[in-house]
Amino acid sequence: MGGNGVLNLMLRSRWWSFGFRTTIMLYFIVLIVLPIIGIYTQSFSLGWQPFWDSVTDPLAWKSVLLTTKLSVIATVINVLLGTMIGWVLVRYRFPGRRILNSLVDLPFALPTAVGGLMILLLLGPGSLVGGIADNFGIEIVFHEPAIVVAMVFVTFPFVIRAIQPLLEELDKSEEEAAYTLGASTTRTFFQVIFPTILPGILSGAMLAFSRALAEFGAVVLVAGNIPGKTLIASVYIFGEIESDNPQGAAAVSVLLLTLSFFILWAVNLIQSRRMGK
């Protein structure tokens, strides 16, 4: 007790708790708030005109547009795959189910650069998939499809993990009630089950979309990064930093960040509405 008593006495004093609180709050502000303010001020550091010039540079806006387009495609694929897999993993019992369920988190656990390398090996010219596609005259690696695959890979768990708890909570009797009222399986799915898991799909999709927008590691390895063609926004920003143009990098970052914050806000809104129910 002796030592503990002294420690207690010390921690009891107002100075200690005040110091503790201040440290935590400062850490929070310096680490999170300050950098975000910093990037917004930096992008306008030379005034409105240079900001506008940086953003309207064809390479810049094309990269943002491309990123948005590919992220949308990746998100749609993820919603379809994720809904199916979430459904299968919750509703069906089959050998290997638990292993698959744990594997879902693999893209989160794996370094994104390793993920990118995997996609490269999977789709590369020497691989099976790459070879088949080549025969049909489709080029995958260093083209748009590879970027989409990389985005799907890193955002794979979002939709699944968002709808699983909802499916588990879903009362089986609701479904059975629909059947007793004469509804077909398809009708029951779209009118009873789908509305319940829709909030999950939406918030999962939003998170996947914002992650796809921001993805760098997996994409940079497979994209080829041809300006105006396969150069996505985060790689463009990286290039601007490398060529020592922080203001230009900051300007495009602000564009991307504002978009992401918007999405995050929407996700919070969906979630708090669900809580409200």
Next chain:
Amino acid sequence: MKKLWISLTYLVFIILLIIPVIKIFTGAWADGWSGFADALSRKQSIHALMMTGIIVVVVTAINTVFGVMLALYLVRASWISHRMKQFMNSIVDLPFAVSPVIGGLMIVLLLGPSSIMGAFFEDIGFKVVYALPGMILATLFVTFPLMVREVMPVLQEIGSQQEEAASTLGAYSWYTFWHVTWPSIRWGVIYGVVLTVARSLGEFGAVLVVSGNIMNKTQTATTLVYQDVENFNVVAANSIALVLAAFSVGLLLLMEWAKKRKEVH
């Protein structure tokens, strides 16, 4: 119908997750054992793995302490108004929405050699950007929400009554935390630690920007993989990637275990 869905699910997993992992494995062994061993025993590989190790340890330690404290304040503190708490709560998630490259850029802008603070640190002989401190900062930024988001819901769920009971029995905050709060939140914290380790092990974009990727100095395992791929040294890239992937799979197993324990308590 049911069979079709199950087979489709298996197909997605095999193509998207299982084959790539096998590819990494076979790729690393393309030149036999010696190729793998040589790639790993290169000076830059050992240095890079060491850097990654240092970052993981330091970041996990700092993020755990500050994350748990902040979660406690955001849920329990009476000295922060309700509105302020809501506001801070929404800010906590911001690093999730920020591209890692942008996260790195923020630190370069704020602490780089051309900034006021950066120049100040440079003057006193403390290098932040293009050095270890900057890389740690970048990783801290990226991993920040993980711990807070794991611990907050657990704290909300257990409620404050047990802590109040302890205070009426004469226990002060420190004693209460270790004897009453900690046993309830520890599995949440452990899960948060696993997530933090996984993320800091794998962080790439932010670290690449802040570190400058200088071989044998600021290169980490992930940025080395990137450099090896750029240099068409695929076997070496695969070897490092295999080591990282092995760690990740280990972490995944730990995650599953921690999740189960968390549910029990």
Next chain:
Amino acid sequence: MHIEVRGLNKQFGDFQAVNNVSFEIEKGHLIGLLGPSGGGKTSILRMLAGLESPSSGDIIFHGKRVNDLPPQERGIGFVFQNYALFKHMTVYDNVSFGLKVKGQSKEVIRERVMTLVELTGLKGFEHRYPHQLSGGQRQRVAFARALAPEPQLLLLDEPFAAIDAKIRTELRTWLKEMIERVGITSIFVTHDQEEAIEVADEIMIINKGRLEQKGSPWEIYKNPQTQFVASFIGESTIVENIERLKGFEEAAKWPGTQALIRPEYIEIGKLSEFRLPSATFQGVVKHLHFRGSEWMVEVQVGDIKLITYRSLEKDVLQPGDEITVLIHRAYLFNDSDTWIMENRLKEDPMPIHI
């Protein structure tokens, strides 16, 4: 411990949870804070414990102002509504927690814990975890844990709310005995008047943050000082035009006055059964409800409906029967005042106009 509270206020934002409450409690008394849910009882209790700080007012223990003392230093024991037992600790560890914090030696702790465990009838359960206990047992653990550090004041927040109705009565008697045996000043919060009347030496009625009345259960029942207390304690019927009932004509002097009549103040029966027939009037039985040990009778007198009880031993009534009614007394109240009015005709057995 002698407790004094002066001008206590508590505001949560715009909401006034406790409004200018003052009282004094003698050492060794068992006090019940009674009132409807959300009336501010728990806030008062939490402020006494130091878990909440008052917006204004003084809390004085033993002549010493304790407003600025944290809960750790107030020398109180607190039993929470859901017990708040430490989930990951055994019964033994729960009870010994407060003693360990104080840094007592192992032997002292062991002795004290075993005494309490025996006192609360938990012997043999020391190594169980809270989730392995029944609701009543958990309540006993919470009680033993609060008593272990020998507090000067015991505070209990709705101690029986989470327990099955059947065991509740049993536990009530047990708790009253236990507190008497330990001889500790205690305050408990409840919204159940039966519980308060049965357990407490003194009751404080709290409504909308105000202290409506303080006194022994009998005093409060017999002599309610506000309309709220009169209607909250016991059963009653509100009558708009009491002056139309025989014996209460005088009430016409105070227009806008309402009356509150308890079932036990109404007597019904055959005219011959009454000693003072002049004080009675006629009514009609509207409905009869069987209440297990007696009949509840609804009697219609003009447009006034009265409710009373009737023993099962007496003649069985039928709806529609004519019946004689005597009202012994009523509480009268208007916006500014409350008073008791006895039946005038009953007081004066030889009324002049007969």
